[in-house]
Amino acid sequence: MADHNGGSRADVELRLPAEGAYATIVRTTAAGLAARLDFTIDDIEDLRIAIGEATALAIPAADPGTDLVSSFFFGHGSLTVTLEVESMDEPALDTESFAWQVLDTMAQDASAGAEDGRFRVRFTVTSQVAAGMTGVER
8 A cells, every 4th residue: 555645656646628528437446445344324424425525626627638546545534536637727725715714624735736837635544443442533
């Protein structure tokens, strides 16, 4: 497994057109990976919601005709997700937006922003089972 805190390669990477119609594929992929990590049904639903809000932040920031790159890093009872798009305008994150508020509530270590012509959203979702065993709060 890759160390999601370092610069190592993602355990799973998905590249799709940066269009809203493809957000469902990212959510479905994330749910399948979380199931393999023994997330509970509630954890998987939280992840699906977080992915939906993260794509709502990333896709509008994308330059036309570019890709949405979704990277998934497996942890011990956690899944870290990075969504990245090309964005020459480098938009600022609206921390008052509904999408950000929901994402920040549903996930841990949520961050987003633009740098070097790319807009990134990154967050971690932890399994309730793993949180109970390690004392991690959701």
